[in-house]
Amino acid sequence: xxxxxPVFALCGxxxxxxxxxxxxxxxxxxxxxxxxxxxxxxxxxxGLLTEWPEGGPAMVWESAGxxxxxxxLAIAGGRIYTMGDGPSTAEDRDEYLLCFNLANGQQLWKTxxxxxxxxxxPSWQGSRSTPTVDANRIYVLTAHGVLIxxxxxxxxxxxxxxxxxxxxxxxxxxxYSEAVLIDGHxxxxxxxxxxxxxVAFDKLTGDVIWSxxxxxxxxxxxxxIVISEIGGTRVYVQTTGSGAMGVxxxxxxxxxxxxxxxxxxxxxxxxxxxxxxxxxxxYGRGGALLRQVPGAGDEVHVEEIYGLxxxxxNKHGGVVLVGEYLYGDSDDGxxxxxxxxxxxxxxxxxxxxxxxxxxxxxxxxxxxxRYADGTMTLVQASPATFKEVGSFKVPGSGQxxxxxxxxxxxGRLYLREDDKLMCFELKP
Numbered sequence: 001x002x003x004x005x006p007v008f009a010l011c012g013x014x015x016x017x018x019x020x021x022x023x024x025x026x027x028x029x030x031x032x033x034x035x036x037x038x039x040x041x042x043x044x045x046x047g048l049l050t051e052w053p054e055g056g057p058a059m060v061w062e063s064a065g066x067x068x069x070x071x072x073l074a075i076a077g078g079r080i081y082t083m084g085d086g087p088s089t090a091e092d093r094d095e096y097l098l099c100f101n102l103a104n105g106q107q108l109w110k111t112x113x114x115x116x117x118x119x120x121x122p123s124w125q126g127s128r129s130t131p132t133v134d135a136n137r138i139y140v141l142t143a144h145g146v147l148i149x150x151x152x153x154x155x156x157x158x159x160x161x162x163x164x165x166x167x168x169x170x171x172x173x174x175x176y177s178e179a180v181l182i183d184g185h186x187x188x189x190x191x192x193x194x195x196x197x198x199v200a201f202d203k204l205t206g207d208v209i210w211s212x213x214x215x216x217x218x219x220x221x222x223x224x225i226v227i228s229e230i231g232g233t234r235v236y237v238q239t240t241g242s243g244a245m246g247v248x249x250x251x252x253x254x255x256x257x258x259x260x261x262x263x264x265x266x267x268x269x270x271x272x273x274x275x276x277x278x279x280x281x282x283y284g285r286g287g288a289l290l291r292q293v294p295g296a297g298d299e300v301h302v303e304e305i306y307g308l309x310x311x312x313x314n315k316h317g318g319v320v321l322v323g324e325y326l327y328g329d330s331d332d333g334x335x336x337x338x339x340x341x342x343x344x345x346x347x348x349x350x351x352x353x354x355x356x357x358x359x360x361x362x363x364x365x366x367x368x369x370r371y372a373d374g375t376m377t378l379v380q381a382s383p384a385t386f387k388e389v390g391s392f393k394v395p396g397s398g399q400x401x402x403x404x405x406x407x408x409x410x411g412r413l414y415l416r417e418d419d420k421l422m423c424f425e426l427k428p
Contacts, residue, residue: 030076031409034130034179035361039226039269041320043363043408048426049390050366052378056392057413060423063105065089066098066416068116069127072405073414073421074179076133077152078102080414080421083127083140085116088419095127097140097150105421109154117143117175123400126418128177128222130405134203139187143175147189149206158206162191162199166211169193171219171241172265181225181236183249190238192220197254198238198247210252218242221266222316223279228272231294237277239266244279246292246300255300258290260308267316271326277302278341282315282331289344309344311337317359318405320367322381327367332357336369338383350386352377359405363426368408370394372401376415396420 035041049057067084074081080100086093089107095117096110118125129141136152145162162168162176168191170176180189187203197214201207218241225238227249234249243260247253260266263283270279280287286308292300312319312326319328326339330349334356338347354371361368366389367379374397378390394402396417404416413424 030133031407032074032076032134033132033182034072034074034224034405035269035318039224040271041318041361041405042322043361045363045408045411045426047428048364048366048411049378049428052390052392056376056390057424057426060412060425061105062395062423063100063107063421064419065100065107065110066419066421067096067127068125068418070403071127071416072130073407073416074131074133074138075102075407075409075414079108081131081133081138082416082421083113083129083131083142084419085126095142097131097138097148097154099154100421105423111150111154111156113140113142113148114144114146119175120173124174128175130179132180132182134182137203139180139182139203141176141178141180141189143177145176145191147180149203160201160206162189166191166196166199167193168196169219171221174222174265176220177222178220179224181227183227188225188236190220190225190240192240193217197240197245198225198236198252200252212247212252212254214240214242214245214254214257216242218262223267223269226270226272228275228277228292230275230292230300233294233298233300235292235300237270237272239270239279239281241266244270244277244290246302248298248300250298256292256302258288258302258304260285268314268318271319271321273321273341276305276341278319278321278326280312280314280319280328282313284310284331285313286310287312287314287319287326287344289341305342306344311346312339312344315357316403317357320360320362322362322367325381325383327362327381328360329358334358334371336360336367336379336386338386340383347383348386350379350388352379352386352388353391356401357403359403361406361408363408368406368413370402370406370415372403374398374402374417376406395422
């Protein structure tokens with residue numbers, strides 16, 4: 001592990017504001033991208049069930065046509081968007097961007113984005129990037145690294161090939177899965193590799209605004225960019241195969257990096273709260289907490305609060321911050337943990353009803369844990385002890401890993417199980 005503060009390398013052409021705290025979604029905002037509008041995976045809903053009946057909460061609707069894949073769901077404007085290969089509503093096995101009615105799950109339209117992802121182990125194949133919705137446009141990144149803008153009627157507006165046009169590369173062989181960031185007039189994403197590690201585009205035209213180079217970057221990971229504000233400087237926080245990094249939003253200057261040793265893959269999206277950055281990687285690497293510190297002018301560097309702790313490793317299910325505590329899966333062991341943010345001290349590690357890796361979302365004092373074996377559980381968000389207060393087996397699960405992250409919106413739980421979408425009522 002290597003701490004580099006600050007980095008004064010040339011990064012191309014970068015946003016300003018005052019210090020703020022990353023928040024969860026607020027009612028009415030929707031869930032327009034991976035982990036919600038602020039990428040916290042914390043929903044604002046209240047008055048939800050505090051325990052589940054046998055068999056789980058009531059199903060509101062079930063719909064087919066999502067295709068093969070692990071992309072999560074974006075919700076905006078009364079619609080659900082996701083990506084899938086060979087949906088049951090299509091006549092081929094290619095990849096599609098799919099749009100559904102939020103009220104009843106009816107498919108409204110589908111747009112072909114390109115070839116399916118058929119690399120590697122068959123159980124790993126399928127779409128993996130969650131769409132990002134901005135007003136009447138939807139932005140998707142295919143596993144092959146093609147960035148596409150589509151309007152709300154399903155017509156393509158523009159596309160860019162991150163590999164062919166920008167020399168993009170992955171740090172692993174599992175395809176791109178980033179959910180791109182929309183920030184004002186910019187679309188920002190992570191082609192990876194040294195030349196164009198992070199790139200900002202004009203969201204309407206696809207024209208390049210700036211490009212940032214991270215020297216010797218190993219390639220893109222799977223995380224999505226999170227915004228922070230430090231001493232009047234807007235910073236894009238991201239992780240690649242080389243570790244965490246901060247990029248000035250105005251002109252793309254690389255401000256800082258926190259390098260880690262090479263590992264199989266770097267997947268979870270970082271957590272930002274005020275000037276704090278928590279990031280984690282699986283395969284035994286661990287989680288670390290950094291503090292961003294303003295410097296002269298628009299410079300920002302980082303200080304290490306604690307370095308990588310193996311007990312905070314998380315492979316791909318993600319971690320959520322509720323109050324002062326982190327909750328997530330222990331690497332991919334299917335053993336949820338609770339740890340104190342500021343110290344990294346593990347308060348508990350539990351064994352619930354499910355098995356194998358687990359993804360998480362939080363709401364109303366509870367953690368919703370979805371295990372890869374298709375078990376969905378409800379756990380109290382408390383550092384005192386691990387307490388599961390509900391579980392059920394997701395219909396249709398068990399054929400492939402249940403890796404698509406769950407979404408909570410407007411008092412309902414939304415799950416994607418390959419070709420099926422499901423909606424469950426969470427209010428009494």
